[in-house]
Amino acid sequence: MQFMATAVKGLEDVAGAELRELGAEIIRKAGGRVEFRGSLETLYKTNLAARCINRVFIIIHRANVECLDDIYRECREVDYSWIISKNQSFGVRAKRIGEHPFKSPEIASTVGRAITESFAESEGERLKVNLDMPDVEFHALLREKEFILTVNTTGDSLHKRGYREYQHYASIKTTLASSLIKFSGWKPSFSFLDPMCGGGTIPIEAVLMAKKKTNTRDFAFRKLKIHNEELYVEIVRRMKEKEIEKPNVKIAGMDISSKHLEGAIRNAKNAGVLSFIEFIRGDARKLSKYIKFSPEFIVVNPPYGIRSSRKRIIGALYRDFLRSLREISCGSTLTAVTAAIKEFKSACEANEIEITEERSVMYGNLPAEVFKCSI
Numbered sequence: 001m002q003f004m005a006t007a008v009k010g011l012e013d014v015a016g017a018e019l020r021e022l023g024a025e026i027i028r029k030a031g032g033r034v035e036f037r038g039s040l041e042t043l044y045k046t047n048l049a050a051r052c053i054n055r056v057f058i059i060i061h062r063a064n065v066e067c068l069d070d071i072y073r074e075c076r077e078v079d080y081s082w083i084i085s086k087n088q089s090f091g092v093r094a095k096r097i098g099e100h101p102f103k104s105p106e107i108a109s110t111v112g113r114a115i116t117e118s119f120a121e122s123e124g125e126r127l128k129v130n131l132d133m134p135d136v137e138f139h140a141l142l143r144e145k146e147f148i149l150t151v152n153t154t155g156d157s158l159h160k161r162g163y164r165e166y167q168h169y170a171s172i173k174t175t176l177a178s179s180l181i182k183f184s185g186w187k188p189s190f191s192f193l194d195p196m197c198g199g200g201t202i203p204i205e206a207v208l209m210a211k212k213k214t215n216t217r218d219f220a221f222r223k224l225k226i227h228n229e230e231l232y233v234e235i236v237r238r239m240k241e242k243e244i245e246k247p248n249v250k251i252a253g254m255d256i257s258s259k260h261l262e263g264a265i266r267n268a269k270n271a272g273v274l275s276f277i278e279f280i281r282g283d284a285r286k287l288s289k290y291i292k293f294s295p296e297f298i299v300v301n302p303p304y305g306i307r308s309s310r311k312r313i314i315g316a317l318y319r320d321f322l323r324s325l326r327e328i329s330c331g332s333t334l335t336a337v338t339a340a341i342k343e344f345k346s347a348c349e350a351n352e353i354e355i356t357e358e359r360s361v362m363y364g365n366l367p368a369e370v371f372k373c374s375i
Helices: 012-021 040-049 068-076 104-123 174-184 201-210 229-242 258-271 284-289 308-328 341-350
Strands: 002-007 025-030 033-037 053-064 089-097 136-143 146-152 192-194 251-255 277-281 297-300 333-338 354-363 366-374
Touching: 002 012, 002 040, 012 025, 012 033, 012 053, 012 174, 040 053, 040 229, 053 068, 068 104, 068 146, 089 104, 104 136, 174 201, 174 297, 174 333, 174 354, 174 366, 192 201, 201 251, 201 258, 201 277, 201 297, 251 258, 258 277, 284 308, 308 341, 333 341, 341 354, 341 366
Parallel strands: 089 136, 192 251, 192 297, 251 277, 297 333
Antiparallel strands: 002 033, 002 053, 025 033, 053 146, 136 146, 333 366, 354 366
């Protein structure tokens, strides 16, 4: 089968590398998507173990289209009997990218009509429509003229890990945090620091990665007609056996705010990883005062200040932080994501820190940059 995973735009290669480790044959990576080939086992493993992707979809059909009639025609000719049963309901979600004389709800309606008529013709019964909680959720993506019809196998996005009790006002998405850690090149044998950890997402994700923790939830693929429960249970068993209960890691998270640090501790406790993280209250501009080891990898999501009046303060923070980091660490790798791009580059230059790699990403709806630096 062919699949499509949604990932952080700009870090698709990171997600692709993770999927490849799980047995996927990568086809292409672009636009926040990774397309790959694999078996039913690949589908289960990617949902269970991937930490850098949001959802996995089965690609049902793709075509180049000009109008709604083309979309209807393409979807009407597809056989859906292998993916959905007569007694199940379905819904269609649609997303449109580019200039078109119609909107996303019109695409969803057109695809829904085509699915209903195609299934009725082949199976002799009309499928039930449920737009709120369908058994099978189809997704129609139209990017310019490229149309892709998929089925959601994940359900809710994988970034919803379930451990975040404390919500930091600028919390980083868990899948972006994991992508930053992967991008940094960190392995559990190296010491790790997040000096502005906020609600603790980055160090928590580092531990979960070290533990090879599987995602546990009721996946949407369990309602698909192709689902093999016996195979799924066996794969879950195998992957659970690979989990590392007590990884030997040196991971620290620091924040200047007592409130945020207490929230990070609560989140780590909920995630079952509190005993693996040293939480420290301290100022990232004075690291030598608080950090008693030399971190080999530093991954951070620092404040970036949206308003122009804050840019000068942010610039000073970055310069002082990087100067402080150089005092405690030599030969380490720093990975940072920020929307204050000029301020970060200027701070690196002021501290003679080399930026070895740079990526443009979207931080929510805000354009940002990921920097990898050599300290």
